[in-house]
Amino acid sequence: MDFYEAVEKRKTVREFQLKPVEKEKLMRVIAAGLKAPTHNNLREWEFVLVKDLEQRKRVVEVGVAAKDYSEKEVEKATRNMSEWEKPAYLAALPVQKRMLMSSPELLIVCFRMRQPLKECKTLYELNNFASIWTCIENILLAMAAEGLYGVTYIPRDTASLRKVLEIPGDYEVAALIPIGYPKDYSVKQKPASLNKKIHYDKW
Ligand SMILES: Cc1cc2nc3c(=O)[nH]c(=O)nc-3n(C[C@H](O)[C@H](O)[C@H](O)COP(=O)(O)O)c2cc1C
Numbered sequence: 001m002d003f004y005e006a007v008e009k010r011k012t013v014r015e016f017q018l019k020p021v022e023k024e025k026l027m028r029v030i031a032a033g034l035k036a037p038t039h040n041n042l043r044e045w046e047f048v049l050v051k052d053l054e055q056r057k058r059v060v061e062v063g064v065a066a067k068d069y070s071e072k073e074v075e076k077a078t079r080n081m082s083e084w085e086k087p088a089y090l091a092a093l094p095v096q097k098r099m100l101m102s103s104p105e106l107l108i109v110c111f112r113m114r115q116p117l118k119e120c121k122t123l124y125e126l127n128n129f130a131s132i133w134t135c136i137e138n139i140l141l142a143m144a145a146e147g148l149y150g151v152t153y154i155p156r157d158t159a160s161l162r163k164v165l166e167i168p169g170d171y172e173v174a175a176l177i178p179i180g181y182p183k184d185y186s187v188k189q190k191p192a193s194l195n196k197k198i199h200y201d202k203w
Pocket residue numbers: 010011012013014088092096151152153154187189
């Protein structure tokens with residue numbers, strides 16, 4: 001597939017068909033992640049594919065803080081959201097656990113953090129964190145090129161998650177990515193105006 005076609009096709013999907021993901025496609029997707037640019041040529045990235053159902057239940061239990069929000073809580077959370085942010089939030093909220101439990105594959109993307117995140121004071125110190133997102137974007141684009149979709153879920157409590165997944169102390173979880181063939185494409189992307197985004201010589 002043409003690169004720009006993959007860029008156009010990539011989008012967040014939270015509902016999946018039962019159809020399994022072919023192993024060779026999944027491996028190509030992860031290999032594409034490993035080709036991404038990285039701070040100091042390090043690529044200190046590791047991946048956990050959760051295959052066992054009981055393990056997946058544990059991962060979702062400790063990794064997903066989702067609960068049943070009252071109408072009041074939702075109203076409060078969405079009060080100041082824009083017309084584009086609010087529908088995306090409302091579409092995502094009720095399906096967080098389901099998307100992670102029901103996808104044919106669940107990929108956990110990990111990266112080495114040489115210094116605890118909360119101790120980082122400069123962008124330079126966050127280079128490892130920045131690098132893992134170049135890897136994740138390659139993965140998302142490669143997925144689109146393969147006809148696969150998913151979403152990046154960012155866990156709130158990575159300490160418990162790391163324990164369940166037996167991730168070593170200097171590694172951190174960047175995102176959980178459920179992967180599969182899409183069932184729906186419900187949320188519209190906010191159109192970006194190139195002319196308004198690009199500034200010449202000064203902002
Ligand atoms: C850093 C980051 C964190 C995200 N966290 C979540 C999340 O926790 N749960 C979720 O359902 N979607 C999450 N998303 C997906 C976004 O909601 C989605 O990318 C956005 O609504 C734009 O839609 P699009 O990907 O289809 O363009 C996240 C995306 C990014 C880049």
